[in-house]
Amino acid sequence: DSGVTQTPKHLITATGQRVTLRCSPRSGDLSVYWYQQSLDQGLQFLIQYYNGEERAKGNILERFSAQQFPDLHSELNLSSLELGDSALYFCASSVGRQPYYEQYFGPGTRLTVT
Amino acid sequence: DAKTTQPTSMDCAEGRAANLPCNHSTISGNEYVYWYRQIHSQGPQYIIHGLKNNETNEMASLIITEDRKSSTLILPHATLRDTAVYYCIVRLSGGGADGLTFGKGTHLIIQP
Numbered sequence A: 001d002s003g004v005t006q007t008p009k010h011l012i013t014a015t016g017q018r019v020t021l022r023c024s025p026r027s028g029d030l031s032v033y034w035y036q037q038s039l040d041q042g043l044q045f046l047i048q049y050y051n052g053e054e055r056a057k058g059n060i061l062e063r064f065s066a067q068q069f070p071d072l073h074s075e076l077n078l079s080s081l082e083l084g085d086s087a088l089y090f091c092a093s094s095v096g097r098q099p100y101y102e103q104y105f106g107p108g109t110r111l112t113v114t
Numbered sequence B: 001d002a003k004t005t006q007p008t009s010m011d012c013a014e015g016r017a018a019n020l021p022c023n024h025s026t027i028s029g030n031e032y033v034y035w036y037r038q039i040h041s042q043g044p045q046y047i048i049h050g051l052k053n054n055e056t057n058e059m060a061s062l063i064i065t066e067d068r069k070s071s072t073l074i075l076p077h078a079t080l081r082d083t084a085v086y087y088c089i090v091r092l093s094g095g096g097a098d099g100l101t102f103g104k105g106t107h108l109i110i111q112p
Helices: none
Strands: A005-007 A010-013 A019-024 A031-038 A042-050 A053-057 A064-068 A074-078 A087-094 A109-113 B009-013 B018-023 B031-038 B045-050 B061-064 B070-075 B084-092 B106-111
Touching: A005 A087, A010 A019, A019 A087, A019 A109, A031 A074, A042 A064, A042 A074, A074 A087, B009 B018, B018 B031, B018 B084, B018 B106, B031 B061, B045 B061, B045 B070, B070 B084
Parallel strands: A010 A109, B009 B106
Antiparallel strands: A005 A019, A019 A074, A031 A042, A031 A087, A042 A053, A064 A074, A087 A109, B018 B070, B031 B045, B031 B084, B061 B070, B084 B106
């Protein structure tokens, strides 16, 4: 158990809809990262927040957005969903903002878009 | 971040040491070598990281060559639960995007 929690575990929704994925980092961790894992693209970094502020962006689509709240939990919002958005979405946390801090991953949310 | 090359798959007998190689010939002086693993559809798990010196923790040992162009992750007594995809990642020590760049990794299969 990494100490990172994600809800829900599974989500099934239709194309065009909007969903919100939630992540609670490990106690004391200030950075939260979001990753997407699909069969054809592998694990891809989407976005990082550090202490409430956006820190780095990866391959995140404009239809996706995230935020980190004062209690440090984070939400990833996916809108205008397409079939290709079906994937595992992982959240990770680390203690600091620098790349040399190891990241601890949650169990993931499996999103299925039908 | 430097590119890494890993074998696609490897087998190891249960109870033996599993040695997973990684080439990172373009690594620069301020880049760390990280190892993560992912057991089927679970979240990736941090294993170990190092800069120059060899490192050991309760999970594994990391051996980095003197020229830092390659490294080996050693699982000293592999068990069936070590079957997973192992990712070698090289990252800057500061600046730039902070997300991990995962390649295809090595699928390690522990045989009973």
